[in-house]
Amino acid sequence: METFEVFRRSGHKSPFEHCGAVIAGDPEMALLVAKECFLRRREGDHLWVTRRSDIHSFEDESLLEIAADKSYRFAHAYRDVVKKRERARERAGKAGAQ
Amino acid sequence: MSDSLVALVTALADDELVLGHRHSEWTGFAPQIEEDVAFSSIAQDEIGHAAALYGLVASITGDDPDRLGLGRDQNQYRHAVLCERPNRDWAYTLARHWLYDHADAVRLAALTDTADERLGALVNKMRREERYHLIHADTWMQRISQGPMDGRTRLMEAVTETVPEALDLFEPIEAEDDALKQGWLPAPSDVLRARFVDETSGALEDLALPAEVRSHLQATEFVASSSGDLIDEGPSESKSSDDKSSSGGRSGNHTSDFGRLWSDLTHTYRAHPGASW
Numbered sequence: 001m002e003t004f005e006v007f008r009r010s011g012h013k014s015p016f017e018h019c020g021a022v023i024a025g026d027p028e029m030a031l032l033v034a035k036e037c038f039l040r041r042r043e044g045d046h047l048w049v050t051r052r053s054d055i056h057s058f059e060d061e062s063l064l065e066i067a068a069d070k071s072y073r074f075a076h077a078y079r080d081v082v083k084k085r086e087r088a089r090e091r092a093g094k095a096g097a098q
Numbered sequence: 099m100s101d102s103l104v105a106l107v108t109a110l111a112d113d114e115l116v117l118g119h120r121h122s123e124w125t126g127f128a129p130q131i132e133e134d135v136a137f138s139s140i141a142q143d144e145i146g147h148a149a150a151l152y153g154l155v156a157s158i159t160g161d162d163p164d165r166l167g168l169g170r171d172q173n174q175y176r177h178a179v180l181c182e183r184p185n186r187d188w189a190y191t192l193a194r195h196w197l198y199d200h201a202d203a204v205r206l207a208a209l210t211d212t213a214d215e216r217l218g219a220l221v222n223k224m225r226r227e228e229r230y231h232l233i234h235a236d237t238w239m240q241r242i243s244q245g246p247m248d249g250r251t252r253l254m255e256a257v258t259e260t261v262p263e264a265l266d267l268f269e270p271i272e273a274e275d276d277a278l279k280q281g282w283l284p285a286p287s288d289v290l291r292a293r294f295v296d297e298t299s300g301a302l303e304d305l306a307l308p309a310e311v312r313s314h315l316q317a318t319e320f321v322a323s324s325s326g327d328l329i330d331e332g333p334s335e336s337k338s339s340d341d342k343s344s345s346g347g348r349s350g351n352h353t354s355d356f357g358r359l360w361s362d363l364t365h366t367y368r369a370h371p372g373a374s375w
Binding site: 028 | 139
């Protein structure tokens with residue numbers, strides 16, 4: 001027996017999302033029981049199962065931490081751009097008039 | 099006129115109710131939690147089909163669907179004895195589930211051509227769920243028949259033992275001649291039984307179960323298909339070849355196993371007449 005992770009799609013335009021896991025002997029059996037465990041109440045229209053052992057991840061989670069200042073990757077770091085641009089236009093206008 | 103339609107639909111409904119009740123006895127006890135949920139769900143489907151079929155009977159006779167399901171005496175039920183047998187172990191439950199759902203598939207396929215539109219519509223709805231039941235049963239059968247010796251042996255014994263009672267699912271219903279004449283039932287029971295035998299012996303061969311498991315089926319195949327041929331010459335002759343089974347569950351003759359099931363199934367209905375939920 002193996003653990004299978006179950007992914008469910010709530011509508012045909014939605015992405016598959018993880019919704020739980022089942023224990024089963026093989027993928028076909030996992031799908032059969034997952035249907036009754038996770039699609040009992042019209043929660044979606046499609047299911048995937050995949051062996052948990054087929055999912056790859058990071059052994060060292062600390063690699064995923066953001067250590068230094070990465071504020072430049074966020075929109076809030078650019079809030080003053082509009083003002084800066086206005087000032088730049090002003091300066092450019094004055095230079096043209098001279 | 100519609101009596102034979104009522105008899106036909108009642109037999110179908112009683113099979114689904116009684117087997118659904120047996121299936122539901124696994125709730126909390128199935129081999130795995132996932133299977134517990136899946137099998138309980140199948141039980142709910144079967145009982146749902148029974149409720150819909152009783153609804154159809156009620157609309158014809160003016161009766162109450164709850165009374166049909168829960169308010170009749172034991173000898174008024176028309177299910178096959180197979181459905182009332184206790185669950186015993188998972189091997190027996192699986193063998194019965196597999197044989198029953200294949201038999202059900204055969205008769206529902208035939209009933210898509212019924213002359214009664216309401217029954218036809220209901221059958222089409224039921225078949226959508228029965229497709230899953232069939233895949234579920236087939237998948238389990240494949241796994242156990244290809245698995246370790248212990249499970250394989252227990253499954254073979256269970257199938258061998260269950261086959262004779264499974265064949266009685268095709269015991270003629272009451273007033274079958276009229277049901278055939280009116281077109282409610284598009285094919286006689288023994289023709290359906292021959293189809294069932296043909297299909298399941300092929301499936302057992304595919305599962306590579308030893309020949310002796312199929313021997314019961316194949317022994318009957320000869321009788322069933324020859325009586326199926328007789329049907330064309332006259333229905334009276336086919337009846338006489340069915341003497342043994344014409345006294346079974348379809349005529350209201352049940353075993354003490356049903357007595358216990360019935361008292362459990364109908365307990366609340368009898369204790370609180372007219373209650374609703």
